[in-house]
Amino acid sequence: MAARADDTPSADLRYTTDIIGVAAGGERRGVRWMGRLDLDLDSGTDLFGVAGARAHADIFLLHGGGFSARDAGDAQVVSNIDAAYAIRPFEAWVEAPVGGGVMVKAGLIDLNSEFDVQSVGALFLNSSFGIAPDYSQSGLNGPSIFPVTSPGMIVAIERPRWTIRTAMFDAVPGNPNHPHRTLPGPFGRGGALLSAEGEVKIGGGGELQLGAWYYTDRFVRLDGNGRGRSAGAYVQYEQILAGDEKTGALRGWIRAGRAAAEVNDIGLYVGGGFSWGTDDRSYGIAIAHARLGDPALRAFAAAFTPRHRAETAIEVTATHRLTKWLQVQPDVQYVRHPSWGAVADALVLGLRLHFAVK
Numbered sequence: 001m002a003a004r005a006d007d008t009p010s011a012d013l014r015y016t017t018d019i020i021g022v023a024a025g026g027e028r029r030g031v032r033w034m035g036r037l038d039l040d041l042d043s044g045t046d047l048f049g050v051a052g053a054r055a056h057a058d059i060f061l062l063h064g065g066g067f068s069a070r071d072a073g074d075a076q077v078v079s080n081i082d083a084a085y086a087i088r089p090f091e092a093w094v095e096a097p098v099g100g101g102v103m104v105k106a107g108l109i110d111l112n113s114e115f116d117v118q119s120v121g122a123l124f125l126n127s128s129f130g131i132a133p134d135y136s137q138s139g140l141n142g143p144s145i146f147p148v149t150s151p152g153m154i155v156a157i158e159r160p161r162w163t164i165r166t167a168m169f170d171a172v173p174g175n176p177n178h179p180h181r182t183l184p185g186p187f188g189r190g191g192a193l194l195s196a197e198g199e200v201k202i203g204g205g206g207e208l209q210l211g212a213w214y215y216t217d218r219f220v221r222l223d224g225n226g227r228g229r230s231a232g233a234y235v236q237y238e239q240i241l242a243g244d245e246k247t248g249a250l251r252g253w254i255r256a257g258r259a260a261a262e263v264n265d266i267g268l269y270v271g272g273g274f275s276w277g278t279d280d281r282s283y284g285i286a287i288a289h290a291r292l293g294d295p296a297l298r299a300f301a302a303a304f305t306p307r308h309r310a311e312t313a314i315e316v317t318a319t320h321r322l323t324k325w326l327q328v329q330p331d332v333q334y335v336r337h338p339s340w341g342a343v344a345d346a347l348v349l350g351l352r353l354h355f356a357v358k
Helices: 067-072 294-301
Strands: 010-026 030-042 054-063 086-099 102-109 150-158 162-170 192-202 206-215 231-244 248-259 266-277 281-292 310-323 326-336 344-357
Touching: 010 067, 010 326, 030 067, 266 294, 281 294
Parallel strands: none
Antiparallel strands: 010 030, 010 344, 030 054, 054 086, 086 102, 102 150, 150 162, 162 192, 192 206, 206 231, 231 248, 248 266, 266 281, 281 310, 310 326, 326 344
């Protein structure tokens, strides 16, 4: 929950667009243009005269989504801006310190801005390198993450070397039956999502995260035998391996997570990778491996042939800042057994453009 160094109100406009296509395999060959336009509004610090308090809102427009569903055919989603057309508030929250190093944030919150954050993985396009699929698959409409968030509250205890975060979110973001509606659906329809995470800084530029999540309501089991609990846990470690942030740093990370296989398709996820460079120019390679649990494998086996337990995505990417307001990012991904083998292995080529006006 680190506040901006700037203590004055601000408005930022950002546009991220992907020109992306399937070069081989997948559902079909083709090229798609999709994008995400964000208007960020920030109050600055000392809101209402409270030291360190601030308010933030992010309103976005999404267009051109459906690439993974219609073209690549993968389950993990090769682009993290791939979503159905929408204009809606994405975040709208207030945060404030309450003393003793404790911060409280409440409102419409992107869970992935605070939990399961992968700073090395943020370089990549594949959605699994943002929030991993063992977590993002959960719930009736996903947890409170892109592209739909839900009301929630986060309490964080922050110390120089460690942070502990706990949170409670409405378990059903938006309205699954009306995905284009702007406002959240009725509060408390599916209980609550509880989340906790501990983060420890380690000497030499390392950081270890341990997290867990749990839904208070039960879900239909995949084998059809009643209802079961949806919960999971993850561990993640990232490290600066060589160099420094100014001249160029080699950084690596690895993440592993499990989810309750009785009610979630993906029972195990392992991913990680490396990046090299600075804020202006960087390069990276990463791998995301998602495995079906036994109940999902048995359920899917009756509907699809052949069937595989795992989907694996390998991504190679590079970024280059051309100006203060434009960054370009060519990207290549190879997806092995998309959607557990429902379609042929996919080779995906993309170009991402980042525009920012402050």
